[in-house]
Amino acid sequence: MTDTGPIAILAGSGQLPIQLVEHLERTGQECRVLAFRGFAAPELRRRAQANVDLLDLKTIMATLEAWKPRAVALVGAVRRPGFSALLGAYSLLRNRQEVKEVITRGDDQVLRGAVMLLEERGFRVVGAHELAPGLVAPLTLSGRHRPTEDDRHSVTFGIDLLSSLSAFDIGQAAVVARRHVLAVEGPEGTDRMLRRVSGFRQAWFGLRRRREGGVLIKAAKRGQDLRVDMPAIGPRTVAEAARAGLSGIAVGAGSTLILEQDRTMELADRLGLFLVAVTLPWMEGGHD
């Protein structure tokens, strides 16, 4: 391992890898991109030095060993592969029973397993928040709109809910309206969860119904390794939240990425949504 090599970006889907690469290039930091086929955005795949299948661990390792990076970041979303596919891929590197135990323990464990494998081979794994601190939600977000008392209750209730769910390795996000839970995020992701809320609200109340309120709460799980699958919101999240009739969004301060922060705040202001950062009881002191 060297202190002078490039930063290696293992890139999944979404805007985050693109923005991270742009940030590194703008600040003169050399980086190489290993894009996951079927996940990374086309524009990133064209720019990437390598395009590899997610489960092709041999090529991934060989590529990294050739690059000798000073740090590796796993950025952007990937879908959890099927159980047997995961088992097969990881078994090339590790004892089958050991692998089985890790991958039966939820998403976080699978990603933590990937980090462990990389660290065992001497790579230093870092999070997007360490490479580009400017992308992280600050302690205060100052949009034009403020949460009402009802909204603040929803946020507190939602944080309690996410805290309880952490033990089950789910629940990076939920939608709560006045202590009434409208949705808990599963593997489908935040955007689809919000579309689900839009869907049943339209079916119930009709399209022309005025805004019914409610809050999207998005936060890192208790004990979550922020180097993998760090929660993120962006302009699309704001647009979907507005479509679902919500009154605002609360994110974990210091532990949530805000993509295109200016556009995100502007859109929230324009669509009438508040956007606040809350300190998570389980993250205190847990982030830099």
Place this chain on the structure above:
Amino acid sequence: MTDTGPIAILAGSGQLPIQLVEHLERTGQECRVLAFRGFAAPELRRRAQANVDLLDLKTIMATLEAWKPRAVALVGAVRRPGFSALLGAYSLLRNRQEVKEVITRGDDQVLRGAVMLLEERGFRVVGAHELAPGLVAPLTLSGRHRPTEDDRHSVTFGIDLLSSLSAFDIGQAAVVARRHVLAVEGPEGTDRMLRRVSGFRQAWFGLRRRREGGVLIKAAKRGQDLRVDMPAIGPRTVAEAARAGLSGIAVGAGSTLILEQDRTMELADRLGLFLVAVTLPWMEGGHD
């Protein structure tokens, strides 16, 4: 109040009200049906003595007072009305602030509020399980297929999850595959939750992918009043679970209704799904 009047069925959507009415008629018990417009099935609305809007509490109360029923059952699903509509309707009968406090506390509280209102006026409110014990899942269900060890772990994990969620007044059901939570049921209901799992599994693995496994766990919430919104499964649940690639269904013994029990079991056998009843730690002694 009288001991000789009919049984009044306040009927929402789904098969349960129909089957309950059929059961009462078959066993020679007089019943009258008050069907909720927009919810009760057309065949039940034709048979109903009254068709009323869900929020027309004045007509509902006047109808029941005229019928002098010996028991009232709220059966079948209704959607939670919007907050302001609920507030308006209930405020006719009770202090506005008091109503507001009740209806901000989740679905169960709203339904419990309805039971409380009926009881205050001297009506005896009973559950479908009391009127037709034959519809309730027995302690043992003996289908052709049995859960594997992985499936049993998923069931235990799912029961723990639902137990934790009870405090938040959600989570009558969840889908778990090997300690990996695929979905938590929100107000959309079990069928739509299962279709969500089908949706992302098809998108991820393709249509021809072999069954990925996983279990639907459905159970009454901790502290749930079984007289309202008792969990129920039926043939449609089994069909949707199969489509989602699940290996089986576990329901709370003694506290879940199984509609068309013979057809449900036959379908599970035919589609290769196990169907088991589990004793819920929080329901022990809690049901008759």
